[in-house]
Amino acid sequence: MLRLTELKLPLDHPPEALEAAIRARLGLKSEARLAIQVARRGYDARRRGRIAFVYTVDLDTDDEAGLLAAHAGAADLSIAPDTTYRFVAPPPERPLDERPVVVGAGPCGVMAALILAQMGLRPIVLERGRVVRQRTVDTFALWRRGELTPESNVQFGEGGAGTFSDGKLYSQIKDPNHYGRKVLVEFVAAGAPEEILTVSKPHIGTFRLVSMVEHMRGEIERLGGEYRFGTRMDDVVIEEGPDGRRLAGLVLSDGNTLATRHAILALGHSARDSFEMLHARGVAMVAKPFSVGVRIEHPQGWIDRARFGSQAGHPALGAADYKLVHHAANGRSVYSFCMCPGGTVVAATSEPERVVTNGMSQYSRAERNANAGIVVGIDPERDYPGGPLAGIAFQRALESAAFAAGGGDYRAPAQRVGDFLAGRASTSLGAVLPSYKPGVTPADLAACLPDFVVAAIREALPAFGRQLPGFDHEDAVMTGVETRTSSPLRLPRGATLQSVNTAGLYPAGEGAGYAGGILSAGVDGIRVAEAVARSLLTAESARPAA
Known part of the structure; x- marks a missing residue:
């Protein structure tokens, strides 16, 4: 097969037209x-x-070797990659005595647990929060009534x-093993639209994610x-031995200790305790860079027109997105993060x-x-020296x-x-209505952010307006603060x-810094x-036969 x-x-x-264009490009007769x-x-x-559609296609045709030779040196034609997922080992012949533990049921934890389960390793998944539908009820209580449930919310x-x-x-990670394809295939099997495999x-959007998680x-x-x-995992039991420290178990919030020698820490970026x-x-853990700033809102129609011009509103395009970057004079990078077309700003504490903001669609x-x-990039050496947990203290100060x-x-x-931009507090809002619930208070966001962040964003907004007309419109509304862009620390592995x-x-996923x-x-x-599977199955193969 060719690509x-x-x-x-x-x-x-x-x-x-697609087939016709392929035949014309490759010189294939009808x-x-x-x-x-x-x-x-x-x-x-x-x-x-x-605007033009841009396709990548895989082709099955006659004399593929001849086509490759005829187009030798062409960057647009190659052998199609094999994206089939293959397990690292077959399932064990009998259930293992030890069951691996996955701490956290977010995207990282769920995929880890699914792979372990598909390999016959019967994982135990610990989740400090509630099942997704009850969690949704708890989250709406914050958005609608200002009632926070600390163990069941946007983060937990x-x-x-x-x-x-x-x-x-989508992601910019290097993925030579095509694990991303495995993720998408499993999401489709769980109810996601098949188009995620090609666009x-x-x-997916929130409502579909709820049913997928259940599936x-x-x-x-x-x-x-x-x-x-x-x-909740409240403590870890660690044994000291001739080969160093090793996990022996997890102390749980119900008072029990779960014996295990293999635990995946898929904690998420907000598991501060x-x-x-x-x-x-x-x-072992180290502080790492992350970013802080605000959420900005514009009417979606403004963004559509700025990005698509006369083709704004075309049904094949949907709601426009954007990606913006500015390098400020104070040495800071300012960029758009987690852009949500046709969405809302949500309470994410x-x-x-x-108070913490995030975006949802x-x-x-x-x-x-x-x-x-x-948001503005910050780093430990300049902005929060003091050890691995200093970034958490930095976040908490802004959120308070x-x-x-x-x-x-x-x-x-x-x-x-x-x-x-004028350096004055807002006493009212204008033509753009904020979507954040349980509501907003006109204020001065400079009181909630470091001076260097404020200066960098003030410089960036007019620059973004030159890239995307109307972005720095005086009535666009900014809501603070955005602090949970990524984990403020890494657990080295x-x-x-x-x-x-x-x-x-x-350590795994976003919370661990990966x-x-x-x-x-x-x-x-x-x-x-x-x-984990390699470790468990290697240990099992080394055991004497019963």
Whole structure:
């Protein structure tokens, strides 16, 4: 099978135009056999009003070797990659005595548990929060009534933080083993639309993610896995031996100790108490860079027109997105983060008396506003020296300031872009209505953010307006604060993906500093699950026969 890339067609091309374009590109006659499978479809919107679809296709035809030879040196034609997922080992002939444990049921934990279950290793999944539908009820209580449930919210509960997001399924990670394809295939099996296998920027949306998470749980349990909800990892039992430190068990919030020598830590970026416990137990961790800033909202129609010009509103395009970057004079990078077309800004705190924002979209992306984080990169050496947990303290200070500026009842501070650029507090809002619930309070966001962040964003907004007309409109609304862009620390791991100083602990996903979003978290979950499987099955093969 061959892969052909960079095949451009007009936005309104008829279905038969794709085959015709392939035959023309390769010089295939009409009678030559040709089977086509679309591998990826995106669009090129660099010329507003003249948008083109861009296809990558896999082809089955006669004399593929001859075609490759005829197009030798062409960058757009090659052998199609084999994206089939293959397990690292067959399932054991009998159930193993030890069951691996997965701590956290977000995208990383779910994919890790699914791989382990498919290999017959019967994982136990610990989730401090609630099942996804009860978690949704708890989350809505914060959004509608300002009632926070610390163990069940946007950050904690079945599905992880990605459940209340745009459900983006694309990443810039290197993925030579095509684990990302395995993630997408399993998502489709769980109910995601099949188009996520081909579109260049796939997304699912919150409501679909809820049912998918339930389906994947059911499959893991069918294969012998076990879920324990409302169960937090409160401590780790570590043995000291001649070969160093090794995990022996996990102390749970119900008072029991779960014996295990293999635990995947898929904690998510907001498990601050777990990080504090692991640090106290001497598990290796280091501070890492992350970003902080605000959420910005514009009417989606403004973004559509700025990106698509006269073709805005075309049904094949949907709601427009954007990606913006500016390098400020103070040495800071300012960029758009987690852009949500046709979505809402949501309350994403997990701790009392703190305000955190995030963005969310449904599959339809049909809400009034577009929103995105506008964030500034920060790093430990300059901004939060003091050890691995210093970034958490940095986040908490900003979130507490936002809680106070919002009125002390989980409303968020909000400001018109015109007021922010002029350096004055907002006393009212303009034409753009903020979507954040349980509501906003006009304020001065400079009181909630470091001066260097404020200066960098003030410089970036007009620059973004030159890239995307209307972006710095005076009535665009900014809501603070955005602090949970990624984990503020990393749990270093070695070649076998175990903690560098505590064998048996497998740090994984976004919380451990190895992912940034649903897809990359799922990919890391697969990698770590494979490492656990190798360790378990190697130990089993070394045991004498009964």
